[in-house]
Amino acid sequence: MQTNNNAHWQLDTSSKPSGQESGAVTVELYGAWLISRAIPKATELDELLTEVGNSCDEAMIHLVPGAGFEWDTGFMSFLLQLHQRAVAFGVKLDPSRLPVQCGQLFQLATAVKPEPPSAPAARSIVSLSEIADLVKSQLHFGGEVTLAFIALLSGRARTRFADCLFFFQQTGPNAIPIITLISVLVGMILAYLGLVQLRQFGAQVYIADLVAIGMTREMGALMTAVILAGRTGAAYAAQLGTMQVNEEVDALVTLGIRPVEYLVLPRILALVAVMPLLTIYSDVLGIAGGALVAVGMDLTFTQFFHHISQTLSFHAILAGCFKSIIFGLLIAMAGCQAGMTCGRSSAAVGEATTRAVVLGIVYLVVADALLNIIYYKLGI
Amino acid sequence: MDIQRCSESAIQVRNLTLKYGTRLIQQDLNFDVDAGDIFVIMGGSGCGKSTLLKHMIGLYKPAEGEILYGGQNFFSSSEAEQQKMRRSWGVTYQSGALFSAMTLAENVALPLQQFSNLSVAEIRDIVSYKLALVGLAGYEDYYPARISGGMQKRAGLARAIAMDPDILFFDEPSAGLDPLSAQRLDELILQLRDSTGATVVIVTHELASIFAIGSNGVFLDAETRTQLDTGSPEQMLNHSRHAKVRSFLARGEMSTTHNTLSGREARS
Structure with missing residues (x-):
C-alpha cells in the first residue's frame, strides 16, 4: 500500500500539445509529497525543463494533482x-490547479525576489592582511x-581612583x-x-638554590602572569566587550x-600594581x-633555608618583579584592546575573550624570552 | 561663539554621505535643524536612520560632507572642541545603554561628577530631581538589570538631561514600549523641549509619535539611498512630491498601484 503511495511525478502525455501551443506541458503529481517521506529532487526535472525551455520563449509547465x-x-x-530552477531555464510554473492553500503559499514565497548571494569573502587560515x-x-x-x-600624569584625565581600587581588589586579593x-x-x-638529577652527584643541598632562584627569577612571575591572563585578561575583555554590545x-x-x-586606564593600572605583589x-x-619536598627527602629545614639565605640575592627578586610589571602591562593591554575592538554581538564577546587570553599568553x-636574553647580556 | 547663527539653525547637514566600509548607506543628505525644533528622522526599516544619528552624535565619521553645530564643523574641530560640543548634547540609546555596573543614581551622577564642581550632596539632589522628572523617583539604588525596558529608557533619558543639554538626541525612544508608555514618553519629550528650550533630534518610525511631537523632519529612503523630502510631518503628508512619503505617513492607506506608479514617476 505504502509503496504505491510514494511521491512521484509523471509527464502527462495525453495532453502533450501538438502544434501551436508547443511550449506548455502538464506534469501530474501522484502520492504523498510529505516531509516524512521520500520526495523526488527538483533536479530530476532538469531534462524536461531544458527541453521545454528550448522549445519556446514562453514555455509553461502546468502542475496538476494526480491520484492520492x-x-x-x-x-x-x-x-x-x-x-528557482525553472526561472533559470526560462520556464514558468503554473500552480493554479494545485490546492488553493498551496498556491497561496507559493505566491508568498515567491513574492519577493531573492537577494543575489553575496560572494563569500576570501578567507585563508591566517592571512597577512x-x-x-x-x-x-x-x-x-x-x-x-x-x-x-600622559593626561593622567598631568591631571587632565577622567580616571577615577575608586575604579582603580575596585579592579585592584578584583585582580589581587580575589x-x-x-x-x-x-x-x-x-x-x-x-x-x-x-632532586632526581642532583642526587646522582650527591648534591641534594643545591635544590634550595634551584627552587629559590627558579621561583624568584622565573616561575613566580610567569605562573602568576599565566593565571592572571586567564582570570583577569579574559574578564577585562568580556566586561569591555559587553559594554560595546550594550552601547555603553x-x-x-x-x-x-x-x-x-x-575604562581602560584603571584596569591597566590595577593589574600593573597588583602583579609584583602577587609575584612576591x-x-x-x-x-x-x-x-616541603626537600624535607620529605634528605634535607632539613635549617639546611634548606641556610642555603637559600646564602644564595638568594635581592637582585633575583627585583628581576622577577620587573618582569611581572611588564607582564601585567601586556596582559592588561591585550585584554582591554580585545574588549574595546569587540564587535556588536554575543559571539564577538566570546571571540574577544579568546583573543585576550591567547594574545596575552603569547605576549x-x-x-619573558626577550627579558631573559637582556638579563643575561647585562649580567643581572 | 556666533550665537546668532545658533538661533537660526542648531544643526546644519551638508552633502553628507554615509558608508559602512564600502557599503553605501545614504548620500547627498542636506537639511537644517532649527533651534527649538523637534526634528524627526524617519524612514522605513534599514534605511540608515540610526546610522545617520550615530554620525550626528560624532560616533562615526562621515565618508563625505559635513555637519555643523551652531555654524561650527564638528569633524574638522580639534578633539578638545569636539569634547566640549559633546558635553552640550544629551543622547539616549535604543537599549538605554545604562552602565550596568552602576545604580541608576550613579549613572545619572556620572556626567555631573565629571564635568561640574558640585558637591556630593548637590549632585545627589540633582540626580533625584532628574529621576523624578522621568517618573523614576525612588529608584536611585536600583541596578539597570532590575528594572523594565521602558524604565531603562527613561533612566537613559534622565542621564541624557543631567547636564541640561542644548540638543537632545533620541534613538527610537518608543520602540518596544506599549502605546501608553510611548505616549507618556512623547509628552515628556515635548515638555522638556518647552521648559528647557532644547533642540530635539529623534529617530523613529512610529507614526503616532511623528505627528504628535514632530515639528520638522527628513524622510530617508532605503531604495534610492538619499533623502526624499524635508519639512514638518503634516506638510509632508499633504504636499510631498513623493507618493512613497505620503503613503508612509498615511500608513499605506492609499491605493498601492497608484502609489508605486506615481512614486516611480516622481523619482524619475
Missing part, C-alpha cells in the same frame, strides 16, 4: 526549488593608552587562593625535578568622556613548596 496527492512543507520546498590589521590596531591602542597616561595552589605545586615540581561605550563617548581614560607572594609559597612568553 497529499502535500505539506516538504512539497512546498520542492516547489520553490523547482521554481589580518596580521597587519592586528598589529596596526595594537599599536593604535598602545598610542591611545600612552596619551591617556586571586590569592588559586595563586597559592599553583605556586606551591610549581615549587614542588621544581624540587622534584632537581558609545554612551561614554557622547557624554564627552574618553573610554580609554575612564607566589615566590614565597613556591619556595615553601620546594622546602608574556615572548617578553
